[in-house]
Amino acid sequence: MASAIAVRATQLGRRTLVLTVDPAKRLATALGLELGSDQDHRVPLTNVSGELSAAVIDSKKVFDGFIAKHAQQADVVARIMKNRLYQQMSTTLSGSQEFTALERLLQATESGKYDLVVLDTPPTKHAVDFLTAPQRINSLFQDSITRWFMSPNDSSTGFFGKIVGRGTRVALKSLETLTGAQFIEELIDFFAAVRSVQSVLRERSERVHQLMTGPQTGFVVVTSFDAAKLMEAKYLQGELDRLGYRLQGAIINRAFPEGVPDHLLEAPDNVDPQVYGKVLDFYKQFKEYHSVRYNLYEEFSKGLPSSVKVVRVPEYQRDVYGLSDLENLANIL
Amino acid sequence: MQATKQAAATAWKGRKIVFVSGKGGVGKSLVAAAIAQEETRAGRKVLLAEIGDTSYYKDFWNLPHVGHDPVATKAGFDIALWNGESCLREYVLFYLRLQRLYSLFFENKVMKSLINVAPGLNEIAILGKITSGVRKVGPPMHYDLIVVDCYATGHALALLQAPKGMMEAIKFGPMGHHSREMEAVIENQSICGYVVATLLEEMPVVETLEFCEKLKTQVGVDSSVIANKILSLPVEEAQLNQLKTQDPRGLGEFAKYLDAIFDRQRELFALLEKSVSRLARVPFIFSADPEVLVKKTGEALRET
Known part of the structure; x- marks a missing residue:
């Protein structure tokens, strides 16, 4: 249905992009989409005054591209890419799709190439997760929270360090009891690594939220x-x-x-x-x-x-x- | 190549857990409820577990509330609604024991945010709950069968792959241990069954075949496919075709509509037959009454 809306907009003369996460094969073929490419493809529509492009969102590529662009230092990029939780998050585990789809949406709207971007969201139950993703990402990557997960080697604070309130210390200790030291270590490493991109993440998630609640966006x-x-x-x-x-x-x-x-x-x-x-x-x-x-x-x-x-x-x-x-x-x- | 044919019910008969998925809107929740009803009828104690934040069955059966703790239905089985947070809460309360510690854990701002976005935690918590009875972990669950009304295909695959992803990332400690156990349960087809519901329409069928293939190659399990809402013609096809030309402005219009649907169904059912080893059909049921829908869908599944 998202593709049909995009076709309609193209018929009305607009430069349109349809972004989809998991298209059916024939629809993908019809739109000229290649799975895993993450590139915008021009769709050969005839007798229309607008232009139609389509793209399949490749979560891993969007995620890796985002880190590579914003982490800036090569060693930081390498550290994030090496973190095993990041590897799982950006490939097999769900949850990353919301972030990458919204990031891709923002990139497309900011490119200036399109009058309309149509995003095909997941079905209802996940649509709500999708809608709240910007706030959730924002709340997690607030400085006050990532500081709790700083590396033990960081002399200024450290995990379970001085700045952590007693409540959080106990809660984190409980999480360690339940999940194990290795999981906590990976989490610490994950948060410590992504800390370098947290201000960008926060800024991007705020812009996505503005975009989604703004007058130019309709559901x-x-x-x-x-x-x-x-x-x-x-x-x-x-x-x-x-x-x-x-x-x-x-x-x-x-x-x-x-x-x-x-x-x-x-x-x-x-x-x-x-x-x-x-x-x-x-x-x-x-x-x-x-x-x-x-x-x-x-x-x-x-x-x-x-x-x-x-x-x-x-x-x-x-x-x-x-x-x-x-x-x-x-x-x- | 055509696979050896088996009954679709292989996916739930004698199993302890059955996951039901499918493209959105194909009737997977109805199929899940029908399996729950049929197995209840066969004398098993069944829980129908929904995954997510909102309950489909609450409105379907007009129930006052469906939450984490199971509630009984008139149909004889129980229903529960599980999400990452509710499963983790139960697990934490069970193991931390102390209410004070538990409150501290969940009322903490870091934990709340962490649970929402920590990679894989939600999936592991949900699968942990689903498989807890078999693994004998956490509060006891006295059910012979849990029918999971799972996410639609893409997210269902992510859920089922989560333990493998987690155990590759975390090898030691309770998280590594539980992930390995969950993975073993998911792959054990004498314990778990997999059902994919579909309509006989192009996109759901293609998505079903792709999903079944991924279940096989990425999770290592076989699945049963349920083709839902199949229309049967009220007369012979030749008679219907004749009506199209004899009464083109009247009932012939409807005959055209039926014939187009019937052609599409036949083509797509043949495609499924060629590609999957366990296939069942559920007829189109002319009713909006949930009890009738579940009962008749169950009867159709019984005959598979």
Whole structure:
């Protein structure tokens, strides 16, 4: 859906970039994306006045690039890259995706190359983690906190050093009891190493937060005709509101297509009445099933502020195979 | 090459833990609930564990509250909602024993921030809880089976890989030890089963196949695939095609719609059949009633 929004913006003449974390293969092929490249690719759309680019976010590359750029000294870069927790964080462990996606978003908006950047976020449960990532990163890399994890070799303070309050000392000691000395050592090394980039990290996370809460940024919730999914979307809407983000649109996917008008539901003479009856019963069952969902959707739509645009995308849309399918979807949007 | 066929239920029959994942929106929570119900019906004591900060089942079953501690459902199994912080809290309280120390730990600003962003800590805490019964670590859990309504595919893979990542980084001490134990449980397929739910649509199917492949190569486990919401035609395909031309402005329109879905389903089901060894189908269920949905999905899984 993020790609279709980007195509629509391109149709409207804007220079657009769509950033995605984990695209399906055919969609990636359609957009000309190469996994692991992390480069912006021009997508060959014809008959549009704008320009469309697309990129897959490669967490490891973004992370390593960020460290290499901001740590400045080669030995510091090497130390961070060597830290085993950093290696795990920037490759296999989740949690880093939020940071790298937001960093990539900021880079793209600051490049001046695009009028619109569309970021495909993870599904709902992780979307909230995603939205709070700037504050979480900011709170962790405050100087007052990283100081607690300074190296024991640092003569001014040291781990469990003088500046640590008694409460923190006890809490850290408890963590050491539970996880072991090696884990704590790696943590100390991790925080000591990233301390050199903490001011940049803090500054970047503040800028991301400003960007995300600013008037130039809007959020679009994609949901479907399903009670629980609509409840999830409602929850996300509440979270967006609470965190100061602006919801601008809701896309309801897999809506039942417009039904057949009642006056046309009469068996023509040339049709086997038994066949017609069976298909008609099935159609009625289908229509009833979707009308229940339609009521839920109505309820959901009424609960949204009037500034939020709601779009229904019909069920009969076939799968997105290529650019022409994306353009069809964009036309509906 | 076509793999030897096995029943999809191999993923949960006789297992102690089953992880259910899938692309967002394909019905994985429903499949997880149906497995929980079927195994309860078979006489096992089952916990359905949700992972995350918000409960899907709370609204699904209109329950007053779903939190870390299990609550009973009308269906006969229990439900709990686990996240990194709640699992770590329980673990810390269990081992530190002293409430005062525990409060100090969690009310501390450093700890709060650290738990949120320390690499891998959340994942290890959640997997630690899921596997704690089998590993006999922490508070006892009296369940024969834990059905985990896991994250969607990408995050599920990160969760399942966390112990391996952690044990490579931390070899010694309790963290290294627990990570090795968790890894051994996750890889042991007589203990853990893996289920991937999908719709018969292009993107979910492609994502399912990629995820199954990664489970195999990166986690070292086999998985069962559940194809959800499969439509059956009310008449023969030829009759449907005839209706399309005989009544093009009326019911023929609906026939066209059904035929397109049916073609897509057939093509994608064949692709799954060719690629996975354990495959089950769940029909499209014309109901919004959670009890009906879970019951009928369970019945379909029973026949696999």
